[in-house]
Amino acid sequence: MYETEPKLIWWNGEVVPWQDAQVHVASETALRGLNVFEGIRGYWRPETGQFAVIRPHEHLHRLAASARLLQIPHDGLIEQLAQGLGEILHATELREDVYVRPTIYVDSGRYTARQDTVTVGAFIACHPTGPRSDQPLSCTISTWRRIPELALPPLAKTGAAYTAFRLARLEALQAGADEAILLNADGHVTETPGAAVFLLRDGQLITPPLADGILDSITRRTVIRLAQTELGLTAQERSITRSELYSADEVFIAGTLDEVRLVGQIDRHAPRHRQAPVANALRTAYLELCTGSRQPLDATLVKLLP
Structure with a gap:
């Protein structure tokens, strides 16, 4: 799944080319894995030209709960990500089942949880899930x-x-x-x-x-x-x-x-x-x-x- 690099990604409020979504190597998410994320499945329905996105509101609710547990400021990000899910699915060229990964990451703010000192961002990656296996x-x-x-x-x-x-x-x-x-x-x-x-x-x-x-x-x-x-x-x-x-x-x-x-x-x-x-x-x-x-x-x- 992750071996296939998509063309587009939702990055801090807009859909951009995949390679344009970058953080510094010294960011907190790069150094310490300081981020929270969700994995949401979208089932492609060719007869109607729709993705059925499974339980997105519950996933985003759990994402907010993860951010609270790790004391990551996330004011307004959940609402942005909810809108971004639709935007990346409209923009993608994929016409198959997808795995959509909304993520909130910390860029800077090592040992603090103050809203005015921690800088955060968000992205949504959209990958094909690949074929389903029936093998145990x-x-x-x-x-x-x-x-x-x-x-x-x-x-x-x-x-x-x-x-x-x-x-x-x-x-x-x-x-x-x-x-x-x-x-x-x-x-x-x-x-x-x-x-x-x-x-x-x-x-x-x-x-x-x-x-x-x-x-x-x-x-x-x-x-x-x-x-x-x-x-x-x-x-x-x-x-x-x-x-x-x-x-x-x-x-x-x-x-x-x-x-x-x-x-x-x-x-x-x-x-x-x-x-x-x-x-x-x-x-x-x-x-x-x-x-x-x-x-x-x-x-x-x-x-x-x-």
Whole structure:
């Protein structure tokens, strides 16, 4: 996805050529990853010439919450970014599903949170998501731990946290796996670098609670709701051990880019139910909502064609 460089980017209030969006190498966002961001998916609907932008208001609300947690001044930026989403989608030449990343970054203001001394900016990148894969993932339990809340708030989606995620993902790739699953300092399952974790065990759908140090995933919320309405399952939000993952009936992950993706093995332990009927039903329902096959999933439609 990021290997494809788009032609345009929304940069501090206007759509500009990609190469024109630059910050200094000594900026706080370059030196310390001091930024907050969101990943929003836009589903291209060729029959109507529209992008269905999935739950943009919730994403921007979470972006504002991340900025507050990291004490990044953001007065007026959320409103600008809401408008910028439409502007970059109207300007892009892409006619396929896209991943839109609104970001608020700190340019200067090292150890202060004062509005009059911190300089901030914002941009929205728009990348093609690439083809969707139906193949189950192979995962490994990372030796790297999820950054604890006492070090960095897990509810803040910040670039700085993704350095640790990068190490976990590299470790997984070097082990021949597709993705990493991180534990917290207590040894409980948290999430992958980009998605929430679910398991099915003895007919019970289980996912880690926010208190175990995970992002408040918007896709996770949607899957919990779908499980209730589609399958009559109430998701238990409780701590999960590594052994429970190894012995689960089904395991799947859920996130903006991954959507709902089955896990075929974890450290070479395969879930008992290889056909994964619950995960597949939830995947089908989620994709139908996002792609417009059924009642839209809180999507804002951005019309591009006359």
